[in-house]
Amino acid sequence: xxxxxxxxxxxxxxxxxxxxxxxxxxxxxxxxxxxxxxxxxxxxxxxxxxxxxxxxxxxxxxxxxxxxxxxxxxxxxxxxxxxxxxxxxxxxxxxxxxxxxxxxxxxxxxxxxxxxxxxxxxxxxxxxxxxxxxxxxxxxxxxxxxxxxxxxxxxxxx
Numbered sequence: 001x002x003x004x005x006x007x008x009x010x011x012x013x014x015x016x017x018x019x020x021x022x023x024x025x026x027x028x029x030x031x032x033x034x035x036x037x038x039x040x041x042x043x044x045x046x047x048x049x050x051x052x053x054x055x056x057x058x059x060x061x062x063x064x065x066x067x068x069x070x071x072x073x074x075x076x077x078x079x080x081x082x083x084x085x086x087x088x089x090x091x092x093x094x095x096x097x098x099x100x101x102x103x104x105x106x107x108x109x110x111x112x113x114x115x116x117x118x119x120x121x122x123x124x125x126x127x128x129x130x131x132x133x134x135x136x137x138x139x140x141x142x143x144x145x146x147x148x149x150x151x152x153x154x155x156x157x158x
Contacts, residue, residue, distance in 0.1 A: 004150060010035060011080035011107075012146040014139065021050055021065065021090050021102075028080060028107055037109055042073040054091025056100040059127045062137070063100035065090045066123060071111035079119070080107040081149045083136065104136060121156040129153070 011031065018024045025046050032038040046069040056065045087101035106123055110116050126132055132152060139145035 004152075004154065006077045007079045007081065007146075007149055008037075009143075009146045011037070011078055012142050012149065013080070013082045014142045014145045015085040016082055017085045019088055021055075021067065021088065021105075022047060024082065024084070024088075024105060024107075025050070025067065028082060032078070032080070032109065037076050037078050038073050039075055042069065042109075045069040045073040050091070054093055054096050056090035056092050056102050057124075057127065058092055058094060058100055059124075061130075062104065062133055063090070063092075063102050064123075064127050064133075065102045065105040066108060066120065067105060068108035068110070068116060071113065074109040074111040076109075077111060077115065078107075078109040080109070081105075081136075081145065082107060083139075083145060104133070118156045122152065122154055125155045126152040 016027060018027060025043060029043045032042060046067060049069050050067055055067045056063050082105045084103045087103040089099035090102040092098040092100050108116055108119065135148045139148050
């Protein structure tokens with residue numbers, strides 16, 4: 001079971017400027033590749049997956065995206081928390097034709113089958129914690145943002 005050690009400080013990003021999910025993938029994917037977390041198939045893989053299966057969750061009051069891709073594109077497991085400078089329209093996981101205004105994305109990279117299932121439970125639990133989500137939006141620096149992410153409750157059903 002993967003733990004908080006996969007939440008990578010060097011991949012945490014605050015106030016990323018992008019206007020589409022695909023710009024987020026390009027910017028962050030380049031960083032992931034440079035730091036050895038993904039291989040060259042990552043960008044086409046995550047782009048195709050997002051086109052077919054959008055990843056924004058209609059969590060109240062702030063929709064949050066959890067983009068991820070096939071394990072073959074991942075070299076080292078990671079969670080990269082990203083706060084966007086301004087909300088961008090992102091396809092709704094439950095209704096792909098609907099767009100949600102997303103300002104937080106937790107980019108997941110796992111090469112172990114099923115590893116993301118428990119992680120999704122943990123993230124969903126925390127996305128419903130208003131105080132935690134508010135703190136993510138208020139964090140003034142990438143370090144403070146990362147520290148807040150690390151304060152998530154590691155709760156899941158076995």
